[in-house]
Amino acid sequence: MVISLRTKILLTVITIVMMFGFFTLIYFPAQQGKLLLKNYNNEVQNLANTVALGVKIAITEQNFEGVQTAMEFVKDDPRLQFVSLVQYDTVWNNNRTKYGIKHAVFKTFPESEHPDANITSADSIIVKRSPFSTSVMTGEVLLAFTTKEIKESKRKIRTTSLIVSGGVFVVGLLIAFWLARNISIPVKALRNAALRVSEGDYSHRLKAFSNDEIGELGVAFNKMTDDLSRSRQQLNETNVSLSNANKALNDTLVELQSAQAQLIHSEKMASLGELTAGIAHEIENPLNFVNNFSEISIELLDELKQTKLNLLSAEDKEEAENIIYALVQNLQKITHHGKRADGIVKGMLQHSQSSTGKKELTDINKLADEYLRLSYHGLRAKDPSFNATMETDFDQSLDEINIIPQDIGRVLLNLFNNAFYSVTEKRKQPQQNDYQPTISVSTKKEVDKLVILVRDNGNGIPEKVLDKIFQPFFTTKPSGQGTGLGLSLSYDIIKAHGGELKVETKEGEGAEFIIELPLK
Amino acid sequence: MAPKIFLVLIFLSIGLVAKSQEGALTVISNQRGAPAILKYSELRSILMGEKQRWRNGSKIVIALMKTNTATGKITSEKIYDMSADELNKFWLALVFQGKAPAPAFFNTAAELQNFVSQNPGAIGIVDQLSHSDNLRTIIIDGKSRIL
Numbered sequence: 001m002v003i004s005l006r007t008k009i010l011l012t013v014i015t016i017v018m019m020f021g022f023f024t025l026i027y028f029p030a031q032q033g034k035l036l037l038k039n040y041n042n043e044v045q046n047l048a049n050t051v052a053l054g055v056k057i058a059i060t061e062q063n064f065e066g067v068q069t070a071m072e073f074v075k076d077d078p079r080l081q082f083v084s085l086v087q088y089d090t091v092w093n094n095n096r097t098k099y100g101i102k103h104a105v106f107k108t109f110p111e112s113e114h115p116d117a118n119i120t121s122a123d124s125i126i127v128k129r130s131p132f133s134t135s136v137m138t139g140e141v142l143l144a145f146t147t148k149e150i151k152e153s154k155r156k157i158r159t160t161s162l163i164v165s166g167g168v169f170v171v172g173l174l175i176a177f178w179l180a181r182n183i184s185i186p187v188k189a190l191r192n193a194a195l196r197v198s199e200g201d202y203s204h205r206l207k208a209f210s211n212d213e214i215g216e217l218g219v220a221f222n223k224m225t226d227d228l229s230r231s232r233q234q235l236n237e238t239n240v241s242l243s244n245a246n247k248a249l250n251d252t253l254v255e256l257q258s259a260q261a262q263l264i265h266s267e268k269m270a271s272l273g274e275l276t277a278g279i280a281h282e283i284e285n286p287l288n289f290v291n292n293f294s295e296i297s298i299e300l301l302d303e304l305k306q307t308k309l310n311l312l313s314a315e316d317k318e319e320a321e322n323i324i325y326a327l328v329q330n331l332q333k334i335t336h337h338g339k340r341a342d343g344i345v346k347g348m349l350q351h352s353q354s355s356t357g358k359k360e361l362t363d364i365n366k367l368a369d370e371y372l373r374l375s376y377h378g379l380r381a382k383d384p385s386f387n388a389t390m391e392t393d394f395d396q397s398l399d400e401i402n403i404i405p406q407d408i409g410r411v412l413l414n415l416f417n418n419a420f421y422s423v424t425e426k427r428k429q430p431q432q433n434d435y436q437p438t439i440s441v442s443t444k445k446e447v448d449k450l451v452i453l454v455r456d457n458g459n460g461i462p463e464k465v466l467d468k469i470f471q472p473f474f475t476t477k478p479s480g481q482g483t484g485l486g487l488s489l490s491y492d493i494i495k496a497h498g499g500e501l502k503v504e505t506k507e508g509e510g511a512e513f514i515i516e517l518p519l520k
Numbered sequence: 521m522a523p524k525i526f527l528v529l530i531f532l533s534i535g536l537v538a539k540s541q542e543g544a545l546t547v548i549s550n551q552r553g554a555p556a557i558l559k560y561s562e563l564r565s566i567l568m569g570e571k572q573r574w575r576n577g578s579k580i581v582i583a584l585m586k587t588n589t590a591t592g593k594i595t596s597e598k599i600y601d602m603s604a605d606e607l608n609k610f611w612l613a614l615v616f617q618g619k620a621p622a623p624a625f626f627n628t629a630a631e632l633q634n635f636v637s638q639n640p641g642a643i644g645i646v647d648q649l650s651h652s653d654n655l656r657t658i659i660i661d662g663k664s665r666i667l
Binding site for chain 1: 609625
């Protein structure tokens with residue numbers, strides 16, 4: 001069982017008061033009664049001795065009325081029960097062989113009293129004897145006082161003790177409650193404040209209770225709370241500072257990792273570029289022979305057909321025409337694919353060669369809009385059924401930016417072509433009746449950079465190939481529809497401008513390419 | 521020889537007289553109150569506290585020599601026929617019983633005579649009266665001294 005501080009204080013004070021009550025109600029009256037009785041006995045004995053002395057002197061001086069006067073010395077005392085003069089007589093037996101001492105009351109005052117010579121003290125009276133001896137007579141003064149006064153004094157002591165005890169009890173209770181209130185309440189407030197502080201509330205302050213130790217405790221607690229609050233604040237600030245530093249470190253680490261990845265990527269791309277350039281250069285000459293001779297072969301076959309074929313019989317001519325036709329078809333395919341290969345080689349060479357263009361102040365909004373329409377109409381020319389919604393949101397506050405417009409135009413064209421390809425592919429998918437292909441282009445100016453956003457609502461880019469899309473020759477398009485060099489080339493161009501090319505995509509919902517170019 | 525015997529007889533008689541005078545008591549009183557003549561029985565009755573008023577009604581005041589004086593002892597023996605302690609106890613009893621006022625006891629005859637002379641109705645016993653104006657010797661049974 002837990003006893004509260006308030007209860008302990010109450011119990012302590014009540015115990016002290018009860019002990020005091022026991023002392024004042026029982027012990028003190030008893031001791032006072034004994035003391036009173038002792039003093040009273042002494043007083044009566046002294047009076048008896050005085051009377052006896054007076055009697056002795058009076059008898060010795062033969063002042064017999066003085067004897068009476070001596071006896072009447074105590075007559076005015078209200079406590080007097082009686083005073084007697086007792087005479088000792090020697091009484092012999094008849095043969096005078098033995099004797100006894102007979103005590104006989106010689107005189108008593110007041111005369112109405114007739115005490116026995118051998119009377120002793122009782123509850124109601126105190127009897128004292130004082131012997132005397134003269135030549136005239138031997139005896140004793142017997143003095144008896146009533147104990148009424150003692151009893152009355154005891155009663156007064158008890159009454160006084162009762163009143164004092166009651167008063168002390170009441171005062172004690174009041175003090176106990178006061179103490180309990182003045183100790184318990186501040187201690188409870190201190191406990192509650194400590195709990196609040198432990199819960200992190202440093203705003204709570206204790207009121208000044210008093211100027212004593214409890215008050216000082218409250219002041220010390222408030223000071224401790226202040227110190228804790230300051231320490232916590234400093235700790236928080238340090239934590240924030242550390243957190244910021246940590247975040248900065250993390251950011252730096254991420255940037256470093258990104259830079260490292262980009263560096264590795266760049267190195268890889270550079271190696272690829274060099275390799276590609278070498279291969280392309282070596283392939284370009286044989287390929288020129290293939291293309292040139294295939295075209296010449298077609299011309300020769302056409303010339304053969306018009307000149308020498310008429311010399312053959314009709315049957316042979318028909319057979320020869322069929323063969324020539326097949327050869328022409330083959331040569332056309334060789335030419336077609338040779339030119340395609342030539343295009344790839346030229347692209348590869350472009351990839352590996354540094355740009356030859358010069359930077360000039362360019363209106364990026366106008367450039368983006370121009371290439372968007374160029375891309376759209378180019379696709380419309382190939383596929384008249386193609387249709388898509390184009391949305392633009394150009395930041396009109398943009399100033400002209402210093403870029404190589406041909407290069408950035410190629411980047412934009414690549415991105416627009418890819419976007420249109422993606423929405424076209426999605427529209428071809430079944431259950432896309434309500435699908436509205438949309439390409440959005442927007443520009444905006446940030447603090448120290450220009451941002452161009454190219455967004456489509458096509459199929460998006462699968463997560464598993466996302467880290468490969470900027471690699472050369474990587475393409476998700478079917479064979480013959482993409483070289484896999486567009487995004488790689490775009491990436492290199494943006495990097496060459498000191499910018500960033502990033503992509504955000506969600507598979508099935510679309511992709512957004514973000515071009516960031518520094519303003520300075 | 522005869523004159524010598526005579527002288528011896530004279531000295532003897534003088535000695536006997538002197539001897540007979542030794543232990544004699546004189547009853548004195550104030551001029552006022554006490555009669556000049558009293559019978560011995562009256563005197564004894566007065567001294568025993570039995571009679572406390574003179575014939576004229578005035579109060580009798582007894583004056584005695586203390587029992588530790590020679591005159592006091594003679595008084596207690598001759599008049600009271602008691603020892604000194606018995607006399608004291610006798611008077612103590614009388615006083616305590618309220619039957620009589622206690623006598624006044626004195627150490628010297630002069631004090632006693634002075635007391636008697638100053639208190640009308642006072643009667644005292646001395647060995648011999650010294651002259652005093654306000655005192656007189658009471659004749660007891662026709663004698664001025666009690667032998």
